[in-house]
Amino acid sequence: MGSVVVEQLTKNFSGVTVLQNINLDIKEGEFFALLGPSGCGKTTTMRCIAGFEKPSSGTIKIGDTNVNKLAPNQRNCGMVFQSYALFPHMNVFDNVAYSLNIKHLRKSNVFKKLGVYTRMLNSKIMKYPKDIEQKVMDILAYVELTDHAKKLTSELSGGQQQRVALARALVMEPDVLLMDEPLSNLDLKLRHTMRNTIRKIQQDLKITTIFVTHDQEEAMSMADRVAVMKDGEILQIGTPTDLYSNPKTPFIADFVGTSNIMPGTVLNRENGMTTIQIGNQQIKSTLATELQEVQVVIRPENINVLDEKEADYDNAFEGIIQVATYLGSTVRYDVKVGEHELVVDTTYESGDSILSTGASVKLSVSPERVLLI
Amino acid sequence: MNWLKQTFTGIGIVRLLVYAFFILFLILPLVSVFLVAFTNEPINLFGSLISLDTMQTTIEQFKNATLDNFKAIFSQGHYFDALKNSVYLAFMVSVIVLLICVPIAYGIARTKMPFKRTISALCTIPLVVPTFISAYAFIIMFGRAGWVTYIYQALGGEGLLIDPYSMTGIAIVQVFFFFPYALWPMVAAFKISDVSLEEASRNMGAKSWLTFITVTFPLAIPGMLSTALVIFSVSFSDFGTPIILAPTDLNLLVVEAYREIAGFFNWGGAAILTVIMIAVAAFVYWMQHAFFKGKNYDAVSGKPKQIKLNDNKALTISLSAFSGFVVLVPLLAMGTVFLQSIATTWGKDPLPNGYTLAHYKTIFTSSLGNIQNSLILAFGALVLSVIIATFVSYFVVRQNAASLDFMTTVPLIVPGIAFGIALIQTFNTAPLQLTGTAMILVIAYTIRRIPYMIRSTVGTMQSIKADIEEAAVNLGASSLTAAITVIGPLMLPGIAAGSILVFVTVIKETSVSILMAPAEWAPMSLAIFQNVLRAEYYSAAAMSIVLVVLVIVLQAIANRLTSKQSS
Numbered sequence: 025m026g027s028v029v030v031e032q033l034t035k036n037f038s039g040v041t042v043l044q045n046i047n048l049d050i051k052e053g054e055f056f057a058l059l060g061p062s063g064c065g066k067t068t069t070m071r072c073i074a075g076f077e078k079p080s081s082g083t084i085k086i087g088d089t090n091v092n093k094l095a096p097n098q099r100n101c102g103m104v105f106q107s108y109a110l111f112p113h114m115n116v117f118d119n120v121a122y123s124l125n126i127k128h129l130r131k132s133n134v135f136k137k138l139g140v141y142t143r144m145l146n147s148k149i150m151k152y153p154k155d156i157e158q159k160v161m162d163i164l165a166y167v168e169l170t171d172h173a174k175k176l177t178s179e180l181s182g183g184q185q186q187r188v189a190l191a192r193a194l195v196m197e198p199d200v201l202l203m204d205e206p207l208s209n210l211d212l213k214l215r216h217t218m219r220n221t222i223r224k225i226q227q228d229l230k231i232t233t234i235f236v237t238h239d240q241e242e243a244m245s246m247a248d249r250v251a252v253m254k255d256g257e258i259l260q261i262g263t264p265t266d267l268y269s270n271p272k273t274p275f276i277a278d279f280v281g282t283s284n285i286m287p288g289t290v291l292n293r294e295n296g297m298t299t300i301q302i303g304n305q306q307i308k309s310t311l312a313t314e315l316q317e318v319q320v321v322i323r324p325e326n327i328n329v330l331d332e333k334e335a336d337y338d339n340a341f342e343g344i345i346q347v348a349t350y351l352g353s354t355v356r357y358d359v360k361v362g363e364h365e366l367v368v369d370t371t372y373e374s375g376d377s378i379l380s381t382g383a384s385v386k387l388s389v390s391p392e393r394v395l396l397i
Numbered sequence: 398m399n400w401l402k403q404t405f406t407g408i409g410i411v412r413l414l415v416y417a418f419f420i421l422f423l424i425l426p427l428v429s430v431f432l433v434a435f436t437n438e439p440i441n442l443f444g445s446l447i448s449l450d451t452m453q454t455t456i457e458q459f460k461n462a463t464l465d466n467f468k469a470i471f472s473q474g475h476y477f478d479a480l481k482n483s484v485y486l487a488f489m490v491s492v493i494v495l496l497i498c499v500p501i502a503y504g505i506a507r508t509k510m511p512f513k514r515t516i517s518a519l520c521t522i523p524l525v526v527p528t529f530i531s532a533y534a535f536i537i538m539f540g541r542a543g544w545v546t547y548i549y550q551a552l553g554g555e556g557l558l559i560d561p562y563s564m565t566g567i568a569i570v571q572v573f574f575f576f577p578y579a580l581w582p583m584v585a586a587f588k589i590s591d592v593s594l595e596e597a598s599r600n601m602g603a604k605s606w607l608t609f610i611t612v613t614f615p616l617a618i619p620g621m622l623s624t625a626l627v628i629f630s631v632s633f634s635d636f637g638t639p640i641i642l643a644p645t646d647l648n649l650l651v652v653e654a655y656r657e658i659a660g661f662f663n664w665g666g667a668a669i670l671t672v673i674m675i676a677v678a679a680f681v682y683w684m685q686h687a688f689f690k691g692k693n694y695d696a697v698s699g700k701p702k703q704i705k706l707n708d709n710k711a712l713t714i715s716l717s718a719f720s721g722f723v724v725l726v727p728l729l730a731m732g733t734v735f736l737q738s739i740a741t742t743w744g745k746d747p748l749p750n751g752y753t754l755a756h757y758k759t760i761f762t763s764s765l766g767n768i769q770n771s772l773i774l775a776f777g778a779l780v781l782s783v784i785i786a787t788f789v790s791y792f793v794v795r796q797n798a799a800s801l802d803f804m805t806t807v808p809l810i811v812p813g814i815a816f817g818i819a820l821i822q823t824f825n826t827a828p829l830q831l832t833g834t835a836m837i838l839v840i841a842y843t844i845r846r847i848p849y850m851i852r853s854t855v856g857t858m859q860s861i862k863a864d865i866e867e868a869a870v871n872l873g874a875s876s877l878t879a880a881i882t883v884i885g886p887l888m889l890p891g892i893a894a895g896s897i898l899v900f901v902t903v904i905k906e907t908s909v910s911i912l913m914a915p916a917e918w919a920p921m922s923l924a925i926f927q928n929v930l931r932a933e934y935y936s937a938a939a940m941s942i943v944l945v946v947l948v949i950v951l952q953a954i955a956n957r958l959t960s961k962q963s964s
């Protein structure tokens with residue numbers, strides 16, 4: 025098991041820069057997510073680590089070893105492919121045993137090598153030795169596939185195939201586990217279950233894991249830390265809560281959770297309070313900023329809907345409800361305030377009334393919750 | 398150093414070996430034969446690299462090189478006649494094939510002509526019969542003692558209806574046995590075609606046959622010209638028909654080249670004829686690719702759609718009659734061979750005088766060796782093809798080996814007899830004295846047929862996603878181990894289908910067998926050829942039937958495999 029350090033990684037495909045100066049410092053045992061929209065270079069980053077792409081420049085270290093010059097089959101990175109890439113001509117057991125066979129192959133003399141090859145081509149002719157048998161059955165039990173060991177992978181459901189892919193990667197006891205959008209081929213319900221499964225296995229084994237996804241919810245709910253990527257660059261690295269409450273750019277604010285983002289101009293800063301002009305309204309924030317022109321970011325759940333009788337607040341605005349969406353435990357309102365339309369989430373308890381379209385409301389935001397970027 | 402290390406991995410070595418194989422047994426012979434056209438003596442390029450003495454001799458040979466052979470093409474009527482005749486023959490055959498295919502293709506694609514299915518099925522017969530057997534069948538039909546001649550003379554005709562031993566005879570055999578190559582692409586084109594254009598035309602009130610002539614037909618013309626070029630090269634390269642039927646006074650390139658080498662050991666003469674053959678074949682191939690690239694039938698847009706089929710009685714019946722006649726000729730030819738194979742004697746009569754299985758008994762006792770040889774040689778070529786084609790398709794698909802891709806299409810262009818001559822010249826001295834061995838025969842078969850195998854394996858390889866192989870490598874396998882344990886087994890169906898194809902074509906192979914097979918390794922095709930030359934028609938007939946049956950059975954197995962794979 026090991027840490028992964030990526031320094032100044034750059035990758036060009038025939039002149040086009042796909043990755044630029046990627047720096048990552050992933051700790052041993054960490055669950056690290058690479059998050060970004062499709063085409064931003066997540067897969068390429070992962071393939072550079074696994075050795076399937078050669079970096080144009082930069083270094084990659086796994087543990088203390090610089091792996092730049094190591095072939096992909098010598099890096100000991102377990103990889104779970106987006107398509108699972110299971111071997112369709114082998115049954116579940118043979119799939120999982122593949123890397124163990126390879127290890128035997130490396131250790132044996134020519135004569136024994138032939139035996140291992142025979143086993144890999146047809147495991148009915150050549151039986152597995154006890155140690156492999158034991159290891160494979162253990163890992164299959166771990167991912168709850170014991171009963172399916174002799175089935176062809178095409179006979180399994182999507183979630184089961186996913187677990188075969190996971191078991192196949194885990195059985196080689198990799199230094200790092202790489203997963204490229206592993207859940208994207210599963211339906212919604214299964215995706216939630218698998219999130220928990222993967223997270224639990226990762227914590228059990230304390231295995232360093234890099235998890236690629238374009239789904240912010242997935243990244244935020246599973247990872248210890250998340251790197252947000254865009255156009256081949258890393259914008260910000262942080263814990264999920266960090267990213268959520270202190271996004272460094274409007275893109276992250278928008279990509280990580282829902283945000284109301286409005287351009288504004290800083291008027292003054294007095295008594296630890298910054299006043300910003302947005303259109304013909306003013307808003308106060310406790311955050312300081314050097315900038316003159318800023319993006320004001322407010323999370324939907326940080327906007328309160330005021331009762332008529334409540335006293336005046338610092339940041340209070342009049343608005344008109346455009347749409348009300350009932351989401352179970354919350355109600356989401358689209359509210360027109362001046363020329364902006366704000367998204368507002370309110371908690372909903374049974375018995376509460378839902379405001380109707382066209383109603384006027386008063387909204388307020390605590391100045392601590394007004395982010396300036 | 399780093400480069401060396403990367404090259405000499407397991408798979409890197411295999412790649413070098415594959416390149417070496419094609420360079421040694423394909424490129425080197427072709428280059429040599431070109432040089433021999435100047436030096437008039439076999440030159441030993443490979444030997445020159447190894448031994449200084451040989452190098453010295455080779456340099457001497459180059460010093461004496463002349464342009465005489467090239468001049469002779471134009472001055473000495475001999476070579477020029479051969480070129481002229483061969484081109485004329487191929488040209489006539491392709492024109493006639495196109496003409497007879499248009500009505501049949503229209504009938505199959507666009508009408509409700511009677512017996513459509515039967516006719517379609519019978520159209521595959523010519524493809525399983527090697528041309529030297531068809532040519533021989535024509536002799537026993539149209540020759541002096543043939544039953545056609547009997548009927549013709551009984552009806553008051555004089556002499557022969559058609560002299561099989563003539564340019565006309567050769568052309569007729571080729572037309573009736575090569576037309577399916579053009580027919581099926583044409584049927585496909587007529588079926589697809591641009592339905593929207595046709596509907597527009599029909600909306601304007603045009604009759605369906607008028608629409609066909611004014612819209613569908615013109616759209617298919619580029620594709621038809623491309624097909625005509627295919628027929629041209631098939632006819633131009635065909636050895637089986639002319640070697641049996643060409644009279645001594647008819648010069649054809651393939652026959653002339655064979656006589657120069659097998660009769661007179663005239664290295665220079667054979668070389669120059671080989672160079673001419675390859676030049677013409679390459680030119681035709683180039684034309685086909687330069688002018689008709691992307692203009693094949695499949696470029697005609699539109700989806701196959703239920704088109705209203707023409708059921709005009711007069712039209713469909715005459716189409717059916719015409720198509721029936723065209724498919725009947727090869728059928729009768731094969732029927733005649735069959736009758737001959739079970740005839741006690743068969744003089745100038747419509748039917749044999751009596752029936753016997755004695756000829757088959759003879760075959761399976763005294764000529765069993767030939768059958769075994771065929772099977773062994775074909776199996777050798779199969780094994781070699783499987784190994785090489787699997788790796789070639791791996792290198793072409795996964796490593797973009799463009800030069801390898803190019804090299805493996807070269808055998809498609811080079812006529813068999815030309816390739817055979819090139820091999821004989823190149824490998825007739827030490828250090829690689831292979832001429833006259835079974836090994837060089839197997840290699841020749843392999844190289845000639847491997848393009849078809851590679852086409853099949855490349856297709857399968859492309860359908861295997863790259864990440865499957867990456868998964869194996871990620872799990873620790875080297876590229877070679879991944880190829881053996883994952884890619885190989887996944888390619889098995891494609892390999893199986895392709896290898897049966899190789900097996901079948903090797904059994905049918907004529908030119909290389911006749912030219913190169915040593916006596917102790919004579920395959921069936923050579924045995925039949927020699928029997929025909931010795932006028933031992935009965936055993937030739939029986940052996941032909943055995944060969945054709947073998948081909949049909951194997952072909953059926955291959956078809957099943959491929960249809961299973963695609964379903």
Ligand SMILES: Nc1ncnc2c1ncn2[C@@H]1O[C@H](COP(=O)(O)OP(=O)(O)O)[C@@H](O)[C@H]1O
Nearest residue numbers: 037038042060061062063064065066067068069
């Ligand atoms: N082999 C390649 N050759 C050329 N361009 C590539 C190649 N692989 C990826 N790219 C390009 O690199 C960019 C990043 O791709 P990728 O890493 O797959 O993105 P992601 O996984 O984030 O969706 C894309 O614009 C893609 O087109």
Ligand SMILES: [Mg+2]
Nearest residue numbers: 063066067068
């Ligand atoms: Mg990707």
